[in-house]
Amino acid sequence: MVAGNSHFGNIKDLVMRCVILNISEWEAFKESFTLIKVPAKKILLKKGQVAHHLYFVNHGILRLYYINSRGEDITAFFFKEKLFAGSYESFILQKPSLQQIEALEDTELLSISFDKLQELYKEIPKINILTRVITEQRFITGQEIFSSFILKTAEERYVLFSEKHPDLLLRVPLQYVASFLGMTAVSLSRIRRRLIKSSLIS
Amino acid sequence: MVAGNSHFGNIKDLVMRCVILNISEWEAFKESFTLIKVPAKKILLKKGQVAHHLYFVNHGILRLYYINSRGEDITAFFFKEKLFAGSYESFILQKPSLQQIEALEDTELLSISFDKLQELYKEIPKINILTRVITEQRFITGQEIFSSFILKTAEERYVLFSEKHPDLLLRVPLQYVASFLGMTAVSLSRIRRRLIKSSLIS
Numbered sequence: 001m002v003a004g005n006s007h008f009g010n011i012k013d014l015v016m017r018c019v020i021l022n023i024s025e026w027e028a029f030k031e032s033f034t035l036i037k038v039p040a041k042k043i044l045l046k047k048g049q050v051a052h053h054l055y056f057v058n059h060g061i062l063r064l065y066y067i068n069s070r071g072e073d074i075t076a077f078f079f080k081e082k083l084f085a086g087s088y089e090s091f092i093l094q095k096p097s098l099q100q101i102e103a104l105e106d107t108e109l110l111s112i113s114f115d116k117l118q119e120l121y122k123e124i125p126k127i128n129i130l131t132r133v134i135t136e137q138r139f140i141t142g143q144e145i146f147s148s149f150i151l152k153t154a155e156e157r158y159v160l161f162s163e164k165h166p167d168l169l170l171r172v173p174l175q176y177v178a179s180f181l182g183m184t185a186v187s188l189s190r191i192r193r194r195l196i197k198s199s200l201i202s
Numbered sequence: 203m204v205a206g207n208s209h210f211g212n213i214k215d216l217v218m219r220c221v222i223l224n225i226s227e228w229e230a231f232k233e234s235f236t237l238i239k240v241p242a243k244k245i246l247l248k249k250g251q252v253a254h255h256l257y258f259v260n261h262g263i264l265r266l267y268y269i270n271s272r273g274e275d276i277t278a279f280f281f282k283e284k285l286f287a288g289s290y291e292s293f294i295l296q297k298p299s300l301q302q303i304e305a306l307e308d309t310e311l312l313s314i315s316f317d318k319l320q321e322l323y324k325e326i327p328k329i330n331i332l333t334r335v336i337t338e339q340r341f342i343t344g345q346e347i348f349s350s351f352i353l354k355t356a357e358e359r360y361v362l363f364s365e366k367h368p369d370l371l372l373r374v375p376l377q378y379v380a381s382f383l384g385m386t387a388v389s390l391s392r393i394r395r396r397l398i399k400s401s402l403i404s
Contacts, residue, residue: 132337143290150268
């Protein structure tokens, strides 16, 4: 689907914070993206497939998750509005993904292919600044999750999540939040009841 | 300490795989680094300090680790020869580190400060390509560790580590390898004995 100017507001804010593009560079950047709309529950990437695309979320939520050898579903990340999303390791290396991606809501995305991105790097080398910053942010987010598993209790992780992402608690099924926080849905419910009782959260 | 050409062999290989620098750009890049030698057991960064420097390991090993609220020491990563090393989240954001860094051997490093790196970005924008690639590699390595905790057993993690880093098993105290793999030193010894008995490793 061809994306109009109205679909590029959020990505433009992000790009312009990282790098100064002139009009023709911005046009070339825009034209590298395709607008796609995916209905809730649609699986965009299955494990074992190569992630050929990177997405920018205009509306909706993508969930990145693992299916382990026991068939259990473990959420790795929620990508909501204004974030670049994807199985980034698979995308960078162009190798089969360990993770899956699904839409949790009707979702509108701007999609860029791996090949298009490599063309952009050649055409507009400054795009390396943008992807450096985006990759730094993905690294930092990954580190924060890893550190929270080492340094915090399950309850502390939940309190932090509810402070940082109160919207996600309303938009995402609780069992996905539970596995993202490293606990069962039953443990999460118990923690929520305890916190509500002690008025720590509403 | 001023670094001579002989100290730049490994970093030059890495840089030149990512980006083509002319002679004056390479000289400017080199001059941004300082050679430092740190003795084994020296702590280069304490938690709560801001990581003002990023290191390239010429010889030796740096260990990145957490101290949790119970005073337990948990290894996050080993940086050996030819790797950029540091508390990268603290370095990028210039905020206090959650982690500590120590030298496990007498270690020789090339060190660049955060401010010098920002100057390099202005002087030689192509350096963004280099740091994009390095950040992608750090992200991928972090993801591999995270995925292995979700998808593999402790024994599988140990087998993978011993295949990928046989040198580290000889150079690093086993209790550090144990915490890196998410187990106690006692569990690691038990796994090693079982694997040796079944001749899966030597």
